[in-house]
Amino acid sequence: MTSSPATPSPTGRRAVRSDERRRGVLRLASLLLAGIGAIAWLGRSADPASRPLAAGPLSLGAAIALTGNANLYGQDQRIGLALAERWAQQDAAGGRAVRVWLEDGASDEPSAIAAFNLLIRQGVIALIGPTLSQQAFAADPIAQRQGVPVVAPSNTAKGIPQIGHFISRVSAQxxxxxxxxxxxxxxxxxxxxxxxxxxxxxxxxxxxxxxxxxxxxxxxxxxxxxxxxxxxxxxxxxxxxxxxxxxxxxxxxxxxxxxxxxxxxxxxxxxxxxxxxxxxxxxxxxxxxxxxxxxxxxxxxxxAYSPELNTPINRDFQRLYRQARGDRRPPQITAQAFTAYQVLHEAIQRLHSKGGLTGVTLGQARVRLMHELLAGRYETPLGPIGFSPEGEVQQQRFYxxxxxxxxxxxxxxxxxxxxxxxxxxxx
Amino acid sequence: MIEALLQTLLNGAASGGVYALVALGYTLVFSVLGVINFAQGALFSLGGYLTYLLMGGRIGVNGALPGWGLPAGLPFWLALLLAAAGSGLVALLVERVAFAPLRRRGAEPLLALITSLGAGVVLVNLLQILMGAEGYAFPQESGALAGLPEVLMIGGARIRTIQLLLLLVCSAAVVGLSLWLERSRGGQALRAVAEDATTAQLLGINSDAMVRLAFVLSGALAGLGGSLIGMSVSLPGPYFGIGYGLKGLAVLVLGGLGSVPGAIAGGLLMGLAEALVPAEASGWRDALAFAILFAVLLLRPSGLLGRRTVDKV
Amino acid sequence: MIDNGLLVQMLLGALLGLSVYLPLAAGQLSLATPAFYAVGGTLAALLSTRWSVLGATAAGGFPVLSLLLELVLGGALAGTLALLVGRLVLRLRGIYLAIATIALVEIVRVAILNLPFTGGAIGIFSIPQPFTDASGYLLTALILLVLTGWICQRLDTMPLGRAMAAIRDDELAAGCMGIDTTRVKLTAFVLSAVVAGTSGALAAHFLNTWNARQGSFDVSITTLAFVILGGSRAWLGPVVGGLLLTALPELLRPVGDVRLVLFGLVIVLGPVLAPRGLVSPELLERLGRWGSPTREQKP
Missing domain, CATH: 3.40.50.2300 (Response regulator)
Incomplete structure (x- = not known):
């Protein structure tokens, strides 16, 4: 096979070429392996959880469906989160600033996992999402294993809060x-x-x-x-x-x-x-x-949400929605996304004023936040809500x-x- | 009993007519190029949205230009024709970008499956960015039904008037297309290219022009179908054409690739078979279409009305 | 930029690309890969959550040995199914075969959705974990990929591989040369199913959950795109295609809302700019010649 003919016959040339090809395959394959190895080495879990919690604004990660079949819900959720951010800026004098980091969780399971992984590595303190229950069963275990609190704004399937104690939801079954x-x-x-x-x-x-x-x-x-x-x-x-x-x-x-x-x-x-x-x-x-x-x-x-509920927070929410969207009434899914942000925001403020966010690592802050989140009661556009120790929403009013x-x-x-x-x- | 049977027939014909229309769009392109245009589903969506905009519909709050719309709306039937023409033009663009370069290089037809799929992904996502994901309904006042009741009773069976209209327009399009293919010079040239491109070339037929014509026609059919469905069930979001595209694919093969009567027979058969599925088993409905397809392929590989040919991909 | 979780998805993509490549190397355009992927995944999801003998712990752990058993069983079940179905469908050619295999994918999807023990639309969740983080999956997927790649490479020099190539070039002629074309095609089809089934079994654990949506028509087309963009004439083509195309939508995240438009453009322009795929035989030959000055002959 490796003989080098001076005047190559057709069969000889074919043999040479297949020999070259095999060498080429070997070279490219080793190159790929080396590349995969290098990426694996660089991408090995650079978990920010052990780093001290930085001063300044905290980020909440949101992975919702902006593409794919569930995008109708995702775009309503995006509005809810944006309004909640605006709402928080209005009354957060002296509190800890919180900003939302939005990623497209798409409508499939692998994308939701990728979005959660990405946000966790960015060092978010808690996660909101994903949009579909099936996606939650794929992505939530990842947050649970890394100890990142998750508030699901729209998952209603049975068994979501039972994925682990870092998983909770504001969407009532x-x-x-x-x-x-x-x-x-x-x-x-x-x-x-x-x-x-x-x-x-x-x-x-x-x-x-x-x-x-x-x-x-x-x-x-x-x-x-x-x-x-x-x-x-x-x-x-x-x-x-x-x-x-x-x-x-x-x-x-x-x-x-x-x-x-x-x-x-x-x-x-x-x-x-x-x-x-x-x-x-x-x-x-x-x-x-x-x-x-x-x-x-x-x-x-x-x-689970009535636009007609006459409470200060719901009036606020409706006013913000009207400013953004004209005179339409907000859908339930927007109100629930707003609520997901709101409960995290309020829990962070309570923790902050107790001093629970000073001198801790990001990982410890996540644990404390989860604890604080579940302990609180919240006056939300959905009405007064709280959480069971498992993380299931306990909503008091339905319409x-x-x-x-x-x-x-x-x-x-x-x-x-x-x-x-x-x-x-x-x- | 007779009523129930008639109802089933009507139900089957109503959905079958749409399937036939989708399959026909595939058929035109397949007969001249021997490839499937996977962008067909996206063109279907596009037609619906074009009609909506032409009728004076406004872009929703999640679109790129919220609240924007044409200053004046056209009547449904005019908008429908213009939207069909628009979809035809976009189909031509798809041909130029995703098919023509491959043909010029004599690349494997297989590649066109992927490039056309890519074109479909681009179209659907552009639609979503422009229009948002929300559902749209056509402005009813200027609708096609002006003056007609919503539902017609035929021998005790009920059918929504719009569905009957849909069936009529589908039939008209199908009959018109068949006649055109049979009778007119252009149609004969198209069929000649479909039979044998080389011989057609020798006879002085510009096969490139015929390919373009096939794309424009199939795009127009998709636009027509999307608009009619939009009229019947509104526009449920930019992805709605894709589902019809998949079903159309099954119908296409069921009837026989490249056969116009086959596409029609296949569509009606599929619609009827689905209408016959009892409620208890309706979860399996989508499998039924493909199970029939599977069985037909194994018993008669060229489809119900296809020619028996040996082809290679 | 690329974390280990995404890398696992990329490796699974490469494996599925190879699963589409194998029948294609024998000239058979089969899009059945997602059906076998779904079968393997469903089996693993069922076994690990319902069959306590495998040793799933209450804390969600799972013995690695049991995972290996599932990989074998997933591949075996998919292979058996392929053996049964292959006899029927491989009589079809070209686009007919492609569409019959799409039908198979849809039938399997609807069956998984409707069967009483597969969890319906929600599917099967809380699948126990053999590894504590993504690196374990990474290693397993990499070993599977290297193994499959090695088999594909060996095929080139084996009679089976040569027979596959002969059928791809001209099935009629190959038959005349005394090649049992039915058996060769069936072998390639079963190999493809085994690769897909095994990948599905691994994916079920990696994804933590499994449902009918995992093996759909969309997957048929994406995996075909892996092969077309990467190149269908050498096994490294689908590997490169699978790795790149799985990573691409994630790498495009910074561009925001237009990322899928760009992704679509890549799929349109890729085959137009490189009709033989990224990894063509010529490229491999040039790579093989590179640095050895004795081979300076122009073809």
Whole structure:
């Protein structure tokens, strides 16, 4: 093989070339290996946790979905965080400055992990995100292992706070919320017997919520006459709706995401359904108005956030939102992102005034912050909230609203029809 | 019973018509180049957004220019045609950037799968930056339905009028395209290139021009489809065309690659099969489309109505 | 800039690139890699969370030996599936094969979503960890990659590899030369599945959670892009493509909202500027000649 022919024959040249190629492969492969080794060496966990906490502003890392399928939520969350930052600047005279470091957590698990890793290495004191529950199951364990507090603004799946004691959330599970709206529907029409249920079966949020609805229905002696499974990407519901309408339902329960929900409501009405519609928490956003327009009128929704709540902090939040966005009302997901920032901000200020942030390493500061966070009570746009020792949000007020659309059918509001206080309830 | 059957047929036809339209867009490009244009789904989204803007819709709060919109809106049907033309032009641009350079170098057709995919990624993300991720609904007053009821009853079965219109426009587009391909000189030239590019070249047909024509037509079909869907179910975000793109791919192969009647038959068949899935099993619906495809490929590799040819990639 | 976590993702990308490359080296455009990746990942997720014999601890730890067993089982299950499916689909050619394999990916995805024991849309979470940080995964993934690379390199000199190359050049002629084309193609397909299944089993632990979204049509196309951009004529091509394209969106973070637009442009322009990929046989030959003055012959 290695003979060097003076006058190369075709086969000889081929042999030489394959020999050269093999040597080339070997060289490039060793080069790559050396490169990977060098990157691994440079990138080995330069964990900033052992460094002393620097004076000056603290950074909060936020990894939310700015690209991919969940970007609709991400962009509403981005607003919430920006407003919270503005709110904090207004009243933080003498406190510790906090700024948000925003990264795109995209809509998939590897990106959420990469964003969390990046932010942790930048030395953030706590994390907000990621947007989807599935992403949280991937990225939260990483923060947990490195001892970085996480406040989830929108994860509602079962088992999120149980990932570890550094993981908490401000997004209440549907288990507490969903039954309220069914009660309201039954109050309006006690004769309801036949219920149709629609949910997006490839969506983590809807599949969790629909179980709650099922339980709530069963507890009231109702079994669904039909359950229609849709997909996240569906927007044309002609088939499931006509199937369901053949069973003559008196109440329709929907657990789908916002835009699909708007379409489902519109098509239900267009195809002739006149009964009551109860929708899940995913539709608690004005984003549905332009989709279902006048057909939205009269639907019932249980909310973890009501724009109508008349408290100083919610008025502040609404004012900031109006300044940024004109006269629309903020969606729940924006309020929850605001709240995630707010609880961290307040916990940091309390810790700061106690002197808990002086003379400690970043790692110790993270531990203390987590402790302080869980111990506090907060007056938020969502109402008064606190945390269980596990990190589960303990929200005291939930609301039932009815959508009332303007005569133009372009815009509307969630009019409060009921409110329930749960004292010391464990979600 | 008859009513239920009729309802199922209508449901199947309504979604099948859209599938056929998407598959037809792929078919045109495939028949002349033998490659699949993965940017088709993005062009579908683009058409919907163009129609929205042309009808005077405003950019939402998360877009690049919040609140911006054209000073005056066009009526739906005019906006629809202009949007189709616009999507056709963008398709031409995609051809120039992602396909033509590869063809000039005689590169493997495989590469075009990736370059067209890249073009799709660029388009969808540009749309998102410009328009934001929120859903948009077309301004209804100037809508296509002026004067018609929302729902039509046909023998006891119900269908939304917009869906019926969608089906009619799809059929018209499909029939028009088939006639054009059969009868007109341009259509015959296009088919000649699809049969055999070299011979067509010898006959004096400019095959490059035919390729461009195929792209413009397929882009226009995508724009048409996206706009009609947008009218029916609003624009659920810049990614909405991608899902239709994937389903269209299955339909394309089901009917037979490069076959126009095959694309139509495949679309309707797929729509019907999905409409027949009972509610209890609807979680498996998406697998059904591909399971049918899988079975058809194994039993009849050239598709239901495709020609039996030996091809290499 | 690149931390060890991202490096693990890059190495997994390179492995998936090789999984697409292997059938392609025998002329078969198979996009089934994500299906086998998903099968391997689901198996590992199920075994480590439900089967206590493997030794998952309450604190979330997991013996490395059990991980190795899962890697083997994940590869074996994916390989078996490939053996069954391959007999059917490998009769198809070109774009038909590509689309049949996409169908397979979708069927597997929907099945994982609907099966009663795979956790539905949320999937399987709290997957126990064999390593305390990313460096353990890094080492494992690197060993897998070196092993796969070594096999690919060995193939060049083995009858199997030559038969694959012959089929790639001209399947009909290869058949006439007495090559059992069905067996060779099937072997390449099964090898590809084993690589993907093993990678999936490792990825399930690395990602801490596993769900149906991990093996989707998108992954089919991205992994194909690894091969096309890196180069499909030498096994180092998909490796380089996988490493670079996985890192690229992360490295583009500083540009903000337009990062995916730039990423798309790279995918469009890459094959246009380098139709043979970044790592072409010519490049390797030049690299092999480099520094040895005896080889100064112009081809």
């Amino acid at each position: 549907s288990s507490v919320i969903a039954p309220l709206s069914i009660d309201e529907a039954l109050r309006r029409d006690p004769s309801i017997q036949r219920v149709a249920v629609f949910y997006a079966h490839d969506d983590a949020y809807s599949t969790a919520e629909v179980q709650i609805f099922d339980k709530a229905l069963a507890a009231r002696g109702l079994t669904p006459v039909t359950v229609q499974r849709t997909q996240l990407a569906d927007n044309d519901f002609q088939t499931p709706i006509t199937n369901a309408l053949q069973r003559a339902p008196q109440l329709v329960v929907l657990s789908v995401q916002a835009v699909a929900g708007g379409n489902l409501i519109r098509q239900l009405r267009e195809l002739g359904y006149r009964g009551q519609i109860v929708v899940g928490n995913g539709l608690n956003t004005p984003n549905i108005y332009p989709i279902c327009q006048r057909w939205c009128d009269g639907i019932l929704i249980a909310q 039932v609203a009815e959508v009332r659309m303007d005569p133009s059918g372009r815009d509307g509001r969630f009019a409060l029809v009921g409110q329930r206080s749960l004292n010391g309830a464990r979600p």
